[in-house]
């Protein structure tokens with residue numbers, strides 16, 4: 001199974017978790033770690049669970065100044081991480 005997963009994952013491109021954003025209400029004072037590799041299983045792949053360690057990808061850390069709703073990129077191809085910028089529409 002492990003060998004099969006490695007063959008399926010292109011080490012140069014992130015794994016597409018979903019082709020739509022994850023709508024999330026972020027709280028101030030929390031350091032969030034958005035998954036950039038697309039291999040995490042935490043919060044349906046939205047947040048880092050350490051799965052990137054076998055890749056060159058790193059989590060993208062972010063905070064918010066006030067409580068607000070944000071759209072986290074789940075295709076992992078956004079040009080403005082960790083936020084959805086619409087790139088998923090062209091994948």
Ligand code: FES
Pocket residue numbers: 018019020021022072073074075076077078083084085086087088089
């Ligand atoms: S989910 Fe929209 S740009 Fe990735």
